[in-house]
Amino acid sequence: MRTIFESMEHAAAIGIGGHVRPDGDCVGSCLALCYYLKKKYPNKKVDVYLEYVQDEFLFLPNSSLVKQTIDGSEKPVYDLFFALDSGDLDRLGFSEPLFHNAGRTVNIDHHITNQGFADINFIKPEASSTCEVLMDLLERDLLDTDLATCLYLGMIHDTGVFKHSNTTRHTMELAAVLISYDVPFSKIIDETFYQKTYLQNQILGRCLLESFMVLEGKCVVSYVKKETMDFYGAGSKDLDGVVDQLRVTKGVEVAILIHETGPLVHKVSMRSNHDVDVSAVAKQYGGGGHVKAAGCTVYGTIYDVINNITVHIEEQLKKLDTLRS
Amino acid sequence: MRTIFESMEHAAAIGIGGHVRPDGDCVGSCLALCYYLKKKYPNKKVDVYLEYVQDEFLFLPNSSLVKQTIDGSEKPVYDLFFALDSGDLDRLGFSEPLFHNAGRTVNIDHHITNQGFADINFIKPEASSTCEVLMDLLERDLLDTDLATCLYLGMIHDTGVFKHSNTTRHTMELAAVLISYDVPFSKIIDETFYQKTYLQNQILGRCLLESFMVLEGKCVVSYVKKETMDFYGAGSKDLDGVVDQLRVTKGVEVAILIHETGPLVHKVSMRSNHDVDVSAVAKQYGGGGHVKAAGCTVYGTIYDVINNITVHIEEQLKKLDTLRS
Numbered sequence: 001m002r003t004i005f006e007s008m009e010h011a012a013a014i015g016i017g018g019h020v021r022p023d024g025d026c027v028g029s030c031l032a033l034c035y036y037l038k039k040k041y042p043n044k045k046v047d048v049y050l051e052y053v054q055d056e057f058l059f060l061p062n063s064s065l066v067k068q069t070i071d072g073s074e075k076p077v078y079d080l081f082f083a084l085d086s087g088d089l090d091r092l093g094f095s096e097p098l099f100h101n102a103g104r105t106v107n108i109d110h111h112i113t114n115q116g117f118a119d120i121n122f123i124k125p126e127a128s129s130t131c132e133v134l135m136d137l138l139e140r141d142l143l144d145t146d147l148a149t150c151l152y153l154g155m156i157h158d159t160g161v162f163k164h165s166n167t168t169r170h171t172m173e174l175a176a177v178l179i180s181y182d183v184p185f186s187k188i189i190d191e192t193f194y195q196k197t198y199l200q201n202q203i204l205g206r207c208l209l210e211s212f213m214v215l216e217g218k219c220v221v222s223y224v225k226k227e228t229m230d231f232y233g234a235g236s237k238d239l240d241g242v243v244d245q246l247r248v249t250k251g252v253e254v255a256i257l258i259h260e261t262g263p264l265v266h267k268v269s270m271r272s273n274h275d276v277d278v279s280a281v282a283k284q285y286g287g288g289g290h291v292k293a294a295g296c297t298v299y300g301t302i303y304d305v306i307n308n309i310t311v312h313i314e315e316q317l318k319k320l321d322t323l324r325s
Numbered sequence: 326m327r328t329i330f331e332s333m334e335h336a337a338a339i340g341i342g343g344h345v346r347p348d349g350d351c352v353g354s355c356l357a358l359c360y361y362l363k364k365k366y367p368n369k370k371v372d373v374y375l376e377y378v379q380d381e382f383l384f385l386p387n388s389s390l391v392k393q394t395i396d397g398s399e400k401p402v403y404d405l406f407f408a409l410d411s412g413d414l415d416r417l418g419f420s421e422p423l424f425h426n427a428g429r430t431v432n433i434d435h436h437i438t439n440q441g442f443a444d445i446n447f448i449k450p451e452a453s454s455t456c457e458v459l460m461d462l463l464e465r466d467l468l469d470t471d472l473a474t475c476l477y478l479g480m481i482h483d484t485g486v487f488k489h490s491n492t493t494r495h496t497m498e499l500a501a502v503l504i505s506y507d508v509p510f511s512k513i514i515d516e517t518f519y520q521k522t523y524l525q526n527q528i529l530g531r532c533l534l535e536s537f538m539v540l541e542g543k544c545v546v547s548y549v550k551k552e553t554m555d556f557y558g559a560g561s562k563d564l565d566g567v568v569d570q571l572r573v574t575k576g577v578e579v580a581i582l583i584h585e586t587g588p589l590v591h592k593v594s595m596r597s598n599h600d601v602d603v604s605a606v607a608k609q610y611g612g613g614g615h616v617k618a619a620g621c622t623v624y625g626t627i628y629d630v631i632n633n634i635t636v637h638i639e640e641q642l643k644k645l646d647t648l649r650s
Contacts, residue, residue: 162487162500163514169505175487176497189488190598194573198545201533201574208530213523220523248519249526273515 004080004106004120008037011079013045015102017095019086022050024057024157024192026085029108029130031060032150033082036138038062039147047076049095056192060153061146070094079103083118085130087111108133110158128171129158135174148181153188161189200238203229207242207257214306217251219313223258223266223302236267247271254278254313258305261297266305269295270313275320281312329405329431329445330464333362336404338370340427342420344411347375349382349482349517351410354433354455356385357475358407361463363387364472372401374420381517385478386471395419404428408443410455412436433458435483453491454483460499473506478513486514525563528554532567532582539631542576544638548583548591548627561592572596579603579638583630586622591630594620595638600645606637 008014016033018026030048037046048066057063070076081102086092086109092099099105099118107118110133112125127133131154138147155175159167162175179185196204203224211222224239232238239259246255254276259267268285270278272292279294287296298305333339341358343351355373362371373391382388395401406427411417411434417424424430424443432443435458437450452458456479463472480500484492487500504510521529528549536547549564557563564584571580579601584592593610595603597617604619612621623630 163511165511167504167510169501172497172501172504176494176501179492179497180494185492186488186490190573195575196573197575198536198538198542201536201570205530205533205536208526209534211523211526211530217523245526248515248521250520250522 008041008080011044011103013047013076013078013080015047015049015076015078015081015095015098016084017049017081017086017092017099018084019091020051020093022052022085025129025131025154026050027053027057027060027063028150028152028154028157029084029134030066031062032131032134032138032147032154033084033108034065035061035147035150036142039142039144040139047078049098051093056195057153060150070098075101077101077103080106082106082108084108084134085110087113088115089117108137126168128164128166128168129154131155131158132171132174135178140177143177143181145182148178148183149188152178152183152185153192156189156193161193196241197238199232199234200240203232203234203238204242204245207239208245211246211249213249213252214310215314215317218253218317219256219310220246220249220252220254221256221258221306221310222246223306224260225302226260226262229259236261239269243269243271247273253317256309256313258298258302258309260302264299264301266298266300266302267295268298268305268309269293270309276313276316278313278316280316281309284312330365333366333405336369336428338372338401338403338405340372340374340401340403340406340420340423341409342374342406342411342417342424343409344416345376345418347377347410350454350456350479351375352378352382352385352388353475353477353479353482354409354459355391356387357456357459357463357472357479358409358433359390360386360472360475361467364467364469365464372403374423376418381520382478385475395423400426402426402428405431407431407433409433409459410435412438413440414442433462451493453489453493453496454479456480456483457496457499460503465502468502468506470507473503473508474513477503477508477510478517481514481518486518521566522563524557524559525565528557528559528563529567529570532564533570536571536574538574538577539635540639540642543578543642544581544635545571545574545577545579546581546583546631546635547571548631549585550627551585551587554584561586564594568594568596572598578642581634581638583623583627583634585627589624589626591623591625591627592620593623593630593634594618595634601638601641603638603641605641606634609637 016030018030034048050066053063081099105118107121109123110127114123124133131151135151207222243257255271257269272278277291279289282294282296285296285298341355343355359373375391378388406424430443432446434448435452439448449458456476460476532547568582580596582594586592597603602616604614607619607621610621610623
């Protein structure tokens with residue numbers, strides 16, 4: 001990194017781009033790097049490009065300066081352009097042309113699939129988050145509350161507040177350093193991670209009440225009709241977290257949330273607590289995901305969907321029983 | 326601590342007691358110390374006394390050996406007795422006589438109110454948890470997965486998984502060391518912290534659906550009737566976490582959950598997100614608690630309770646507005 005920062009001394013204009021549909025780690029890392037560069041080089045131009053910044057992240061420094069489009073008809077040319085948290089170039093979305101136009105490019109990421117598409121690449125698949133990779137690159141003596149807040153936010157969003165298996169001793173040690181800079185961590189966790197609108201809590205309530213257990217208590221299923229979502233004026237995003245609340249039901253191996261999005265069209269989200277591979281089920285319906293979190297679209301009545309999906313889950317459970325016995 | 330461990334060399338029988346209604350930090354610290362002592366001194370007798378061990382903590386080492394009563398008519402006499410996580414002697418409950426009978430006593434705690442009632446006292450009010458105090462006292466080279474698991478469990482329960490303001494840089498650093506011993510932290514967080522029974526999720530769903538906003542969206546209120554709880558065969562414990570889910574509603578300063586426990590009798594739980602002092606409201610009804618979490622019992626119809634409590638909340642909000650302006 002020292003080399004980048006040395007070569008940066010000569011860059012007058014620096015651009016930073018994150019991935020489409022930016023999440024906490026993407027926004028956190030982009031704004032952390034922006035803040036750091038502005039602090040270290042007050043006279044340079046530093047621009048951040050993100051599709052949007054969620055309301056709950058607007059308290060972060062420089063969030064109001066984020067560019068959601070490319071100004072003017074001529075694309076700006078940056079001496080240096082950073083792609084952050086983006087597994088491949090496509091993920092940059094509307095800022096990809098700026099990457100191609102730039103004098104020199106840097107790629108900072110933690111996705112194992114990242115092939116290293118820039119002039120300089122810092123890819124650490126063992127890191128919990130891009131914020132973790134970034135923190136190891138930055139000069140520690142420039143840390144302050146604002147910078148630490150951006151980095152901390154990214155780490156908690158990609159680790160589920162130090163819960164997911166990507167959390168390591170090193171992650172926790174870095175977070176320890178960060179909170180020592182008076183990061184308002186209780187507030188950040190509550191307001192960016194757990195906060196729900198009244199409406200989202202209503203929908204969560206509906207989904208919990210509609211839930212039922214199948215496969216001898218090993219699978220919990222819930223569904224929400226289009227008319228319910230329309231009644232609340234809610235979108236898919238308002239269902240975030242619902243399947244995770246179902247997943248933590250005692251005794252459950254798999255949680256399924258079925259969302260009717262149109263006539264005989266259902267979006268199915270699945271979560272697995274242990275060894276059931278829900279992506280194998282999703283793939284049968286043209287969907288995808290990971291072993292523990294996957295999704296697909298299934299056509300038919302709600303009864304068809306429940307029957308078809310749970311049959312596949314039952315097969316997976318039986319396979320596991322055979323393996324375990 | 327070295328002195329205790331030196332004096333312990335001569336103790337043949339060691340007792341450990343936690344507080345009544347033991348929580349994660351209490352169970353975690355008692356079983357951590359028990360495990361440590363058994364590992365360090367395999368020939369000594371080490372007994373742990375706890376009122377009960379919750380099902381979700383039964384995976385901890387030695388949990389099945391915990392004594393929930395005192396054996397026989399003659400009280401055993403321990404050479405050394407540890408009181409853990411107990412702010413005062415009364416908190417020990419049924420094991421208090423064992424403390425009085427012991428040759429020497431040790432008090433390890435993090436409650437600021439702890440006056441130091443034992444022969445040897447280790448009280449660190451700045452620590453997040455008794456597990457944190459304990460970890461700083463133990464010899465690190467005896468750490469292994471089982472010991473680390475007990476200590477980690479206590480820390481996450483008292484810090485709300487590193488969220489509450491008692492979490493410090495030191496807490497995070499200790500947790501970093503612990504997870505490096507292959508503590509199954511994802512599983513522990515899910516299964517001891519977030520897990521709910523199907524029934525508890527049903528009740529949560531009911532309470533979310535019944536909730537409504539008052540005081541211009543600054544206060545969310547919900548209630549659950551006795552007949553609903555009876556229908557589900559649920560007890561007060563099944564309402565754990567409900568008021569916290571209400572509290573994270575966007576825009577809300579105060580969350581209130583009203584639980585009808587008998588004819589015209591209501592238990593009121595209140596949580597505050599910022600500066601409203603809910604304990605001031607609880608005290609007016611003979612209840613108590615802290616600034617951000619308090620409770621009381623209020624008599625009258627549900628309408629009386631809602632009206633009376635929210636009037637007090639409104640007063641608190643007005644006071645804050647005056648202070649802030």
